[in-house]
Amino acid sequence: MAVYTEVTDEDLTKFCQDLGLGEVLSCKGIAEGVENSNFLLVTQQDNYILTLYEKRVNPDDLPFFLGLLEHLETAGLACPKPVRSPKGEVLHTLSGRPAAVVTFLSGMWPRNIHTYHTSELGSAMAQMHVAGEGFELSRPNSLSVNDWRKVLDSCEGRGDSVVSGITQELTAELDYLEAHWPKNLPTGIIHADLFPDNVFFRGEKLSGLIDFYFACNDILAYDLAICLNAWCFEPDGSFNVTKAKKMLRAYGKVRTLSTEEIQALPLLARGAAIRFLLTRLYDWLNTPEGAMVTPHDPRKFLQKLRFHQAVKSPADYGLDPKT
């Protein structure tokens, strides 16, 4: 769940008046997201999402996140658009917290992934990468290749209680990734967390991307590598090459992938797998029993990592190796 801060009706009424949103008809806390307090806000004017930023978000990052949404939406991407105050501010204050109001996107995130989902995802991701060009702010990826070892170290070897030998296995993998991580691939704004729950669909059509709170500047193809992990494995752990192929092809139609980017995919996919494996392992080891948030099982990403380690060429992701 995700409502950490209580908002009084009086404060909210004034807040919405100040923003010119009209009378508040309803404001309900949403049981989604784990970092911030999110509310579905219905006013006489429209539906919105109200977010109160809690302590886990660095307030210095908020101008980047909100500015990025506005930049992408203006460039035509289907993503939430922040509401500016009459003074032109996108970052507001409510109940003593930094707060933002963004437009409401219709759609539902898919629980069962079909090939039309990954095809739509590929196009939208490429559109986002293209639309990100020219955005004037930047933010380093705080969970990239040089940060992963810190996460492993902070598990203090206790990962072996989850999977015997995992600490040694991941140490060897990090040695390899740190030595071979690509340095000259095209970079730009990436979403960095495009899991199914952050992608809305209406029927078979993508209707929006949300939750840009991991967005940063990094290798563009790394976003694809994350989605190979997040969208292209079946619940039983098997890799669905058709879903991967559809995603990569649809991406390529909007933004051409270079040979270097394609060749790097297996390595980037290993990196993406270990990035989520490590944070999930850490959360798994450090979430008290009965906590409000149920941690994800890290073992699924170990399976995915091992799959990518065994990949011989990008052809295993459904790409013609000659292109």
Add this chain to the structure above:
Amino acid sequence: MAVYTEVTDEDLTKFCQDLGLGEVLSCKGIAEGVENSNFLLVTQQDNYILTLYEKRVNPDDLPFFLGLLEHLETAGLACPKPVRSPKGEVLHTLSGRPAAVVTFLSGMWPRNIHTYHTSELGSAMAQMHVAGEGFELSRPNSLSVNDWRKVLDSCEGRGDSVVSGITQELTAELDYLEAHWPKNLPTGIIHADLFPDNVFFRGEKLSGLIDFYFACNDILAYDLAICLNAWCFEPDGSFNVTKAKKMLRAYGKVRTLSTEEIQALPLLARGAAIRFLLTRLYDWLNTPEGAMVTPHDPRKFLQKLRFHQAVKSPADYGLDPKT
């Protein structure tokens, strides 16, 4: 928070089609209520609340609760109205759970109580009591005077770890209440849980009553007694007689209170205080640390109980004793 059951987009799409609600535009779990899974459902047609009934609700009670909402709404009360299927059913099935869809009520529940709130509340409660007449189903109150001792017994004397001597104090109070509980007051449908979070306002006007899952047949004035406890004490524990007076007067304008009902108010208020004190004490003693739901501090209701014990006559609630 209150989302215990995950609903797939496919199941929901079919469910809404079958109910004739049009395309689903959004469905978000709401962080409200602790018994059931609640979703704010936006379709092309309208906004609704979708509820999946979880294990703590007795399915045999659902026809009563849903039928009551329909009865009250038809009688003109501002409350959610269940959506009937083309076959005429109000109780549906979704994701393997009993499910209902009700109309969405605009408004917010008041965090800071003003006298206009209690005045509006009094009128609406009386309207509900009158509107409940003629409803063909009935449901006994499972938490009335003869049930309280079981709750105290199930605390196994551990209440004394919260307040020293409380078990003895409450035993004596139950002896008194069981011996003196009124037997001949007017009965009917009561809400039995009209706390502020179940009453919506738009500005200073009441816009709806929600959450009828404690509704039952009992002494009508007992609903007033519950609201004396729930609405008329200040955060510092002091009793605000103006709020009580406004509530009782507004009630009396819609449904006349008999002398017997007025005279019984202090006793009924003691009963209402101990009813919430006991269930909160039980939850306080039996909620594991770090659980999803934070229990209410039972001591506030001990303060309220002691206030009502000291009340000399209904005049202390702002009522003219001669009326």
